[in-house]
Amino acid sequence: MNLESTTRTHLPFGDKHDSPFYGRDIVSVRQFDEDDLDYIFEVAHEMQAMVARVGTFDLLKGKLLANLFYEPSTRTSSSFTAAMERLGGSVIPINEVRYSSVSKGESLPDTVRTLERYADVIVLRHPDVGASAEAARYASKPIINAGDGVGEHPTQALLDLFTIQEELDAVNGLTVTMVGDLKYGRTVHSLSRLLSKFDVALNLVSPEILRMPAEILEELAESGTPFSEHDALDPVIPATDVLYVTRVQKERFEKEAAYEAVKDAFVVTPATLEAAKKLMIVMHPLPRVNEISMEVDADPRAAYFRQMEYGMYVRMALLAMVLGKA
Numbered sequence: 001m002n003l004e005s006t007t008r009t010h011l012p013f014g015d016k017h018d019s020p021f022y023g024r025d026i027v028s029v030r031q032f033d034e035d036d037l038d039y040i041f042e043v044a045h046e047m048q049a050m051v052a053r054v055g056t057f058d059l060l061k062g063k064l065l066a067n068l069f070y071e072p073s074t075r076t077s078s079s080f081t082a083a084m085e086r087l088g089g090s091v092i093p094i095n096e097v098r099y100s101s102v103s104k105g106e107s108l109p110d111t112v113r114t115l116e117r118y119a120d121v122i123v124l125r126h127p128d129v130g131a132s133a134e135a136a137r138y139a140s141k142p143i144i145n146a147g148d149g150v151g152e153h154p155t156q157a158l159l160d161l162f163t164i165q166e167e168l169d170a171v172n173g174l175t176v177t178m179v180g181d182l183k184y185g186r187t188v189h190s191l192s193r194l195l196s197k198f199d200v201a202l203n204l205v206s207p208e209i210l211r212m213p214a215e216i217l218e219e220l221a222e223s224g225t226p227f228s229e230h231d232a233l234d235p236v237i238p239a240t241d242v243l244y245v246t247r248v249q250k251e252r253f254e255k256e257a258a259y260e261a262v263k264d265a266f267v268v269t270p271a272t273l274e275a276a277k278k279l280m281i282v283m284h285p286l287p288r289v290n291e292i293s294m295e296v297d298a299d300p301r302a303a304y305f306r307q308m309e310y311g312m313y314v315r316m317a318l319l320a321m322v323l324g325k326a
């Protein structure tokens with residue numbers, strides 16, 4: 001079904017090659033200002049409404065996305081696929097670089113220069129910090145960073161912020177508690193940078209060896225964002241509006257014993273939430289291992305499954321925007 005006529009009358013869709021997002025890479029949350037965020041979220045709302053109304057539509061018909069994943073992924077890769085297909089586009093999935101020419105020794109610049117000959121946009125996940133920025137230097141088509149090692153995960157942070165806004169109606173004035181692996185967790189790196197553009201207070205709760213990197217603490221201080229570091233969760237729960245739980249990133253540890261020592265340092269259970277506000281949310285970028293017990297899932301404050309769905313609308317918005325259709 002072609003709904004272009006419907007979309008034209010109701011939505012800010014159509015060829016928007018003069019849009020500031022057209023042809024742009026999405027490498028770091030640092031590149032967005034508050035107007036950009038408002039715009040992305042406005043388009044994400046339109047996407048949500050369209051999906052509710054018609055499911056799939058033809059905005060990106062004829063466009064191709066290359067999903068290039070050098071690290072495992074369930075949600076990011078499948079939500080980009082779902083986003084592209086709901087917009088009528090198609091996907092070249094390269095989830096197992098082992099079976100691609102990467103295993104023959106092909107470099108990242110050559111791989112992206114190949115894929116951009118076939119596709120209109122490349123979504124890249126790679127174990128090295130800065131890999132997306134490097135790919136973007138070589139590619140002339142947009143590169144979207146889907147996680148660069150322990151660096152950033154900008155589209156996750158955008159969907160996290162969208163989730164907060166949708167669930168709590170505002171971002172300013174909130175107290176956000178991040179707990180778990182703040183050292184290696186790229187989602188909390190991107191999210192704290194993004195939140196530092198707002199009037200929020202951050203509690204950073206982690207084992208000593210998994211503290212938030214100094215570079216990010218400096219950025220928070222420079223932006224005037226109040227933050228405090230903690231090694232216990234319970235004392236900060238009562239004032240928390242958003243509890244953002246992260247997985248201890250096993251794959252980043254050199255020694256298994258070091259991982260074992262901290263892997264269950266923080267586990268959120270129904271008892272943890274007894275002291276929490278009635279109106280607050282628990283988020284997690286997922287996958288979860290043990291850090292939120294399954295009994296929490298039934299609590300209406302558990303927002304992590306809703307969070308994933310918001311992600312598809314945000315990724316639909318980003319794809320439409322960088323391809324000049326929103």
Ligand code: ASP
Pocket residue numbers: 147153186187246247285286287
């Ligand atoms: N899925 C998220 C990421 O790729 C979080 C995680 O793996 O723990 O960073």
